Amino acid sequence: MDNFLRAQLPRVAALAMAGVSLFAVSAAQAKQLTVWCWDPNFNVAIMKEAGARYTKTHPDTTFNIVDFAKADVEQKLQTGLSAGGTGLPDIVLIEDYGAQKYLQSFPGAFAEMSGKVDYSGFAPYKVNLMTVDGKVYGMPFDSGVTGMYYRKDYLEAAGFKPADMQNITWDRFIEIGKAVEAKTGKKMMGLDLNDAGIVRIMMQSAGGWYFDKDGNPSITDNPALKASLETLGKIISNNVYKPAAGWANWVGTFTSGDVAAVTTGVWITGTVKAQADQSGKWGVAPIPSLDVEGAGHASNLGGSSWYVLANSQGKDEAIDFLNEIYAKDIDFYQKILVDRGAVGSLLAARTGIAYAESDPFFGGEKVWQNFADWLAKVPPVNYGIFTNEADAAVIAQIPAIAKGGSVDDALKAIEAQVKAQAQ
Amino acid sequence: MSDRLKATIVTIATYGFVGVMSFISVFPFLWMILNTTNTSIDIMQGRLSMGSALSANIRNFFAATNVPLIFWNSTKIAILSTVLTLAVSSLAGYGFEMFRSRMRERVFQAILLTLMIPFAALMIPLFVIMGRAGLIDTHIAVVLPTIGSAFIIFYFRQSTKAFPSELRDAAKVDGLKEWQIFLFIYVPVMRSTYAAAFIIVFMTAWNNYLWPLIVLQSNETKTIPLLIYSQASAYYPDFGVVMVGVVLATLPTLIVFFLMQRQFVQGMLGSVK
Amino acid sequence: MALARPGSIRRYYDINGWLFVGPALALICLFLVYPIFWSLWMSFHSGRGALVKFVGFGNIQRLMGDAVFIQALTNTITFFVVQVPIMILLALMLASILNSPKLVGRDLFRTAIFLPCVTSLIAYSALFKGMFTDDGIINSALHALHIISSPIPWRADPFWAKVLIIIAITWRWTGYNMIFYLAAMQNIDRSIYEAARIDGISAWGRFFHITIPMLKPVILFTSVISTIGTLQLFDEVINITEGGPSNATLTLSLYIYYLTFKFMPNLGYAATVSYVIVILVALLAFLQFYAARERDQ
Numbered sequence: 001m002d003n004f005l006r007a008q009l010p011r012v013a014a015l016a017m018a019g020v021s022l023f024a025v026s027a028a029q030a031k032q033l034t035v036w037c038w039d040p041n042f043n044v045a046i047m048k049e050a051g052a053r054y055t056k057t058h059p060d061t062t063f064n065i066v067d068f069a070k071a072d073v074e075q076k077l078q079t080g081l082s083a084g085g086t087g088l089p090d091i092v093l094i095e096d097y098g099a100q101k102y103l104q105s106f107p108g109a110f111a112e113m114s115g116k117v118d119y120s121g122f123a124p125y126k127v128n129l130m131t132v133d134g135k136v137y138g139m140p141f142d143s144g145v146t147g148m149y150y151r152k153d154y155l156e157a158a159g160f161k162p163a164d165m166q167n168i169t170w171d172r173f174i175e176i177g178k179a180v181e182a183k184t185g186k187k188m189m190g191l192d193l194n195d196a197g198i199v200r201i202m203m204q205s206a207g208g209w210y211f212d213k214d215g216n217p218s219i220t221d222n223p224a225l226k227a228s229l230e231t232l233g234k235i236i237s238n239n240v241y242k243p244a245a246g247w248a249n250w251v252g253t254f255t256s257g258d259v260a261a262v263t264t265g266v267w268i269t270g271t272v273k274a275q276a277d278q279s280g281k282w283g284v285a286p287i288p289s290l291d292v293e294g295a296g297h298a299s300n301l302g303g304s305s306w307y308v309l310a311n312s313q314g315k316d317e318a319i320d321f322l323n324e325i326y327a328k329d330i331d332f333y334q335k336i337l338v339d340r341g342a343v344g345s346l347l348a349a350r351t352g353i354a355y356a357e358s359d360p361f362f363g364g365e366k367v368w369q370n371f372a373d374w375l376a377k378v379p380p381v382n383y384g385i386f387t388n389e390a391d392a393a394v395i396a397q398i399p400a401i402a403k404g405g406s407v408d409d410a411l412k413a414i415e416a417q418v419k420a421q422a423q
Numbered sequence: 424m425s426d427r428l429k430a431t432i433v434t435i436a437t438y439g440f441v442g443v444m445s446f447i448s449v450f451p452f453l454w455m456i457l458n459t460t461n462t463s464i465d466i467m468q469g470r471l472s473m474g475s476a477l478s479a480n481i482r483n484f485f486a487a488t489n490v491p492l493i494f495w496n497s498t499k500i501a502i503l504s505t506v507l508t509l510a511v512s513s514l515a516g517y518g519f520e521m522f523r524s525r526m527r528e529r530v531f532q533a534i535l536l537t538l539m540i541p542f543a544a545l546m547i548p549l550f551v552i553m554g555r556a557g558l559i560d561t562h563i564a565v566v567l568p569t570i571g572s573a574f575i576i577f578y579f580r581q582s583t584k585a586f587p588s589e590l591r592d593a594a595k596v597d598g599l600k601e602w603q604i605f606l607f608i609y610v611p612v613m614r615s616t617y618a619a620a621f622i623i624v625f626m627t628a629w630n631n632y633l634w635p636l637i638v639l640q641s642n643e644t645k646t647i648p649l650l651i652y653s654q655a656s657a658y659y660p661d662f663g664v665v666m667v668g669v670v671l672a673t674l675p676t677l678i679v680f681f682l683m684q685r686q687f688v689q690g691m692l693g694s695v696k
Numbered sequence: 697m698a699l700a701r702p703g704s705i706r707r708y709y710d711i712n713g714w715l716f717v718g719p720a721l722a723l724i725c726l727f728l729v730y731p732i733f734w735s736l737w738m739s740f741h742s743g744r745g746a747l748v749k750f751v752g753f754g755n756i757q758r759l760m761g762d763a764v765f766i767q768a769l770t771n772t773i774t775f776f777v778v779q780v781p782i783m784i785l786l787a788l789m790l791a792s793i794l795n796s797p798k799l800v801g802r803d804l805f806r807t808a809i810f811l812p813c814v815t816s817l818i819a820y821s822a823l824f825k826g827m828f829t830d831d832g833i834i835n836s837a838l839h840a841l842h843i844i845s846s847p848i849p850w851r852a853d854p855f856w857a858k859v860l861i862i863i864a865i866t867w868r869w870t871g872y873n874m875i876f877y878l879a880a881m882q883n884i885d886r887s888i889y890e891a892a893r894i895d896g897i898s899a900w901g902r903f904f905h906i907t908i909p910m911l912k913p914v915i916l917f918t919s920v921i922s923t924i925g926t927l928q929l930f931d932e933v934i935n936i937t938e939g940g941p942s943n944a945t946l947t948l949s950l951y952i953y954y955l956t957f958k959f960m961p962n963l964g965y966a967a968t969v970s971y972v973i974v975i976l977v978a979l980l981a982f983l984q985f986y987a988a989r990e991r992d993q
Contacts, residue, residue: 034640039657040487066642068649069656075957079637081745082547082963086554087640101960105745193852194940245825245851246938248660255659256464271659275464385744388958396942399852420762421959423742433899441793444786445808448871451823452811511719518716522709527717534721535920537728539977541928543952544970545731547963552730571723574921578876581913585883601712619879623872626814648816655818662822669819676814684806 030060031314033321035306036077037093038070042267043142043304046336047093050325053332057324061317074098081106090312091322093141095304096129101385102307103132110137111308111315117323125380126345130305137307139322140345144265144303145375146201147284149272151186152363154260158183165285167297170202170231173261173288177240180260188260190253191241193402196394197301201263202228204381205299206290210391210418211384217422219390219415220408227290229394229407236402263287265301266371269341273361280360284367286374298377303345343371350375386422393417452673458666466662480663484671487664488642488650497629497646498675500562504628507570509620513613515571516579517605521591531580538573542633550637560640569628575620582616583609618683625679629672647672739971741964748964755968765969767943768951771858772927772973775947776980779862780922784915787870791877792903806878810871821935824864825851854944857937861945864932869925873918880914881907916988920981927977948973 035051037043044067051063066089068076073093080088081102094102103110114136119127126140150165158180168176177188191198203209208224211217219225235241242259244250254262255275262268272282286297306326308318325332326346333349336342338357349355350372358364396417397410458466459481461474484490519531549568550559558564586609594604610617632648639645651668654660741748742755759765793799794806812820827833828850835847850856884907892902908915930949933939939946939954948969955966 038653040654041657041659064641066640067653068636069652071656071957072636072649072652076637076640078957078961079547079550082961083551083554084746087550087559087638089640102745105747105961107746109746194938243830243852245829248655248662248822249825249829251659252464274659385960388954389960392954392959395940399854399941402852417764421764423758423960423962423965437793437799441790441799441805441809444790444870445805447867448810448812449808451820452815454823455815455819511723515717515720518713522713522716524706524710524713527713530717530721534724535981536974536978537724537732538924539927539974539981540732540735541930541949541952541970541973543949543956544735544967545728548731548734549727551734552727567723568727571720571727573724576720577920578917581917582880582883584913585880585910601716605716613883615879615882619875622875630816632817651816651818665818669816672816673814673819677811680807680810680814684803 030062031317032062032064033091033314033318034089035063035065035091035093036068036073036089037065038068038073040067042270042340042342043067043093046142046340046342049335049339050321050329050332053329054321054325058317058321061314061321070095077102081109085109085309085311088309088312090309090314090318092307092309093304094138094307095302096126096144096300097302097383097387099129099138099305099307100132100383101387103130103137104385107132109310111310111312111319112137113139113308113319113322116319117327121327121346121348123345123347123375123378125300125378126303126305128380129383130307138305139307139326141305141326142267142303142342143345143375143378144267144301145343145371145378146205146263146265146287146299146301147367147371147374148261148263148287149254149268149282149284150261151257151259151278151281152283153281154180154184154186162283162285165283167286168288169291170288171234171291174234174238174240177235177260178238181240184260186258186260187242187253188240189235189242189262190244190250190259191235192244192246192250193236193398194246194395195250196391196398198263199225199228199232199394200391201287201299201301202231202290204379205287205297206292206295207379207381209381209383210387211382213382215382215384217386217390217415217418219418220411222411223292224290224295226407226411227292227295229397229401229410231290232398233401233404233407237404265303266343267302267341269367273341280363282362283365284362284370286370294379296377296379298374298379300378337368343368343375345375347376386418389421390414390418393421455666455670455673459663459670461663461666463660463662463664466666476663480661480667483661484664484667487654488645490650492643493645493647493650494671496562496644497648497672500565500631500635500646501625501628501675503562504566504569505621505624507566508572508575508624508628509617511570512572512575513579513610513617513620514605515576516581517583517609519576520580520583520586531576534573535577538577546633546637549634553638559638560644561638562644564638565631565635565646566628568634569631572624575624578620578623579613579616582613586613622680622683626676629676735967735970738964739967742962743964745961751964755965758965759968759972764943764946765951768946768948768969769972771943771945772929772947773976774858775862775865775929776923776926779865780919780926782862783866783870783922784873784919786866787873787918788877788908788911788915790870791874791881792907794874795878795881806874809874812868812870813872813875815868817931817935820864820868821932824860824936828860851937852941854941857941857945861929861932861937864936865926865929868932869922873922876914876918877911880911884910912988916984919984923980923984924977927973927980 035047037047044065047065051065055062077092080086112135119136122140123143127136130136130138152162160176180186180188203224206224208222242253244253251271253259255271287299289295289297306322308315312318330349330352333344333346334352334354337354355368355372356366357368358366393414397413401407401410457473460477461470462476465474519527553559553564590608590612591604594608630648635646636649651665651672654668655665739755740750740752742751743749790809794802830847830849838844848856850860888906889902892906928949929947930953933945933947933950937945939950952966952969955962
């Protein structure tokens with residue numbers, strides 16, 4: 001090195017040191033929160049929006065949102081938890097059916113948020129499912145409040161007006177289905193016989209679940225479940241459904257206009273609206289009700305919430321972030337409703353402008369208002385910790401029910417399997 | 424039946440059989456390529472004709488994430504895995520077969536036994552090991568456990584049984600050391616075995632899903648299978664985009680296969696005689 | 697083969713033997729030994745998630761009474777018994793045909809048959825799901841060829857769902873095994889075939905008396921590998937049929953996956969089921985080795 005440079009060296013070194021220390025100081029305050037979630041167009045996009053809002057007011061906190069397939073998030077989460085808590089993010093998205101399973105089998109893994117978040121502002125059924133021993137552990141996110149989306153044009157062709165679709169029973173639904181098929185050749189709904197989603201919707205609409213309030217299996221003495229299985233049997237035997245081979249296929253049944261209705265969670269709205277050429281042809285009605293005591297027209301399918309990992313370095317920032325955006329930012333909820341069709345669980349958000357809007361896609365109906373109303377009526381149930389096992393047991397009996405087998409026998413078989421698996 | 428007639432029938436049957444097998448094998452691939460030109464809805468409806476959505480699908484695929492980076496990740500992992508696995512495992516396979524001893528037979532059988540344990544049972548403790556070593560979310564963690572491949576060791580051992588011992592005897596007479604025999608005689612002679620192993624290991628490493636899923640955490644380290652699965656399992660997957668991804672993901676393995684398969688054709692060129 | 701060697705030669709063999717085998721052995725010890733012992737240890741425990749407690753042989757008792765496990769076991773063995781022989785035979789025939797220098801378009805056929813191995817899991821499971829629906833291509837084609845009169849309920853019927861899986865596995869992996877056979881066939885000297893042909897031995901004769909015996913090590917290899925693969929069957933059943941209908945295509949690996957990730961995580965019990973697979977595979981592999989044992993001189 002020549003003399004000139006050697007003379008400069010101390011100055012360069014000093015500058016470098018200053019730079020490093022400056023960097024170190026700001027690095028100590030800057031936090032990057034890692035978030036795991038699925039679905040690039042829904043959860044990921046929404047979280048990015050939330051993150052952007054928070055970073056605007058808290059420039060030191062940035063977000064690294066990593067997206068995996070839904071099953072993969074669960075796999076990675078469970079592996080990390082089973083390995084003692086290594087390799088986990090700061091915030092993770094967990095589907096509501098599985099919340100209790102994680103909270104109870106990995107105690108202490110998630111950060112308690114009861115002291116810091118005002119849970120009274122959220123739909124009670126969401127808060128219920130993330131509570132263990134009186135402590136609340138997550139931030140409620142999107143609701144899977146259900147609605148019956150139907151094709152007004154097909155129903156009109158069969159002689160039914162929107163008024164005929166309001167507050168009907170499943171038996172009536174099946175009747176309408178037969179008429180629609182006779183007049184238009186279209187089946188009433190798509191059904192994946194390997195999926196128990198429709199059973200869960202029906203069951204919860206009557207306030208029932210696979211488990212009672214204490215989490216014990218409630219199968220053979222469960223009128224809601226029995227009625228749901230009977231209804232499923234009737235749908236199949238009356239052949240008012242189009243068989244679907246898996247999720248994507250099922251989505252295809254209504255996006256391609258092959259079926260006249262789809263009964264599922266509100267998160268499907270984005271998918272329905274993606275077919276621009278079907279604008280104005282869809283309407284939304286309350287879901288049909290079962291023929292049992294306590295049956296209503298409100299239910300839930302899916303929905304998930306955000307959880308903070310207890311040994312995350314950015315735990316406090318994460319809780320603060322979730323609190324500020326998801327528990328308080330009403331404008332945020334309007335935006336995600338309009339952009340993504342996401343119905344949040346924050347009750348106050350329902351007073352926002354977007355929720356009162358009429359939607360041209362649905363022929364000017366105020367669909368969001370409807371969903372917001374139904375959200376408050378969803379019967380809270382205890383999902384328990386063995387929902388997946390019960391689901392599997394039900395699915396195993398669907399072929400028997402489809403062949404016209406006795407529902408009571410199916411229930412006994414389901415109970416046997418659930419009791420054996422639920423350990 | 425005359426001999427010529429019989430021969431013709433055999434020929435027709437042969438070509439027919441191979442032809443049908445080939446068609447059955449190729450059809451899904453053609454379907455995949457066809458679908459890169461269709462929209463998601465058309466694909467779900469089972470449309471069998473060309474569409475016009477190719478450029479849209481390609482654009483959407485590349486817009487979603489940093490595709491070149493993910494491609495590079497997969498390539499890096501696959502090449503590293505393949506080269507290291509072939510080196511280490513062929514050495515072992517050769518060693519087990521050429522230098523037999525009662526002790527090493529037992530060790531070999533134990534190694535074979537490890538093949539029989541489903542990966543799901545080993546995943547969590549392996550994850551713990553990587554965690555303690557601070558290697559979570561690195562590509563090294565993806566490659567390391569696969570290098571000592573019981574599968575490839577087994578393959579090379581079996582293939583080595585066909586390696587003529589006269590070659591080795593002759594080489595020793597010529598005064599070659601063991602490692603020289605391996606490098607300069609065994610490797611060239613077993614060329615087609617190496618080629619087959621290269622294809623298999625590359626393919627496995629390229630398509631490896633479960634372990635990279637568990638051990639990689641960030642968008643920057645992801646590999647291609649993770650990307651495609653993530654896209655295919657959205658609430659409303661865009662299958663046109665997924666098909667583009669799948670076709671692009673399949674290309675490198677195809678290229679490797681084309682390159683390596685020439686080794687099969689060449690066979691042994693005179694070194695035996 | 698002389699295992700009882702004079703001292704210095706044995707030492708020479710030993711040193712070289714361990715040197716060659718060393719690196720692989722070290723890596724395997726590093727990355728497999730701990731996990732294996734951990735999962736063995738876990739199989740004596742049971743519990744939800746992190747709340748495990750020692751149960752001794754409790755998991756094995758649970759296995760005996762677990763109807764779903766029994767079904768998974770039966771399914772897995774059924775797949776093994778039916779699928780592996782079919783696939784190996786098919787691959788051998790194809791390799792033999794494609795090995796002949798007279799065949800026109802060999803390269804093309806070889807590439808074509810290998811393609812399924814390279815096709816991604818998503819693509820081909822989506823395709824199989826789509827092709828085998830009640831109104832799908834397969835049913836339409838079978839109907840047009842007058843082989844069936846009413847559509848086969850591939851995914852809804854327990855028997856046909858199993859057939860569907862077997863078709864999928866065979867389609868996917870035959871090319872894979874074919875590659876191994878082709879590589880080994882390349883190592884067989886052409887002159888042996890020439891001599892046999894001159895001696896008047898037919899093509900079948902050459903196949904059975906020259907090719908197969910010379911390929912015995914590789915056939916054993918693919919047979920053991922296929923045994924392991926089919927007994928650990930997972931990818932196809934989770935993507936195409938999800939273990940249904942009513943657990944007709946549930947395999948042991950899929951059951952382990954459900955026990956670990958879908959149901960309440962019981963890692964101990966899942967580990968126990970894993971070892972059932974290990975024992976099963978070890979038994980069958982040992983049988984195959986024994987059947988193919990070499991007579992050492």
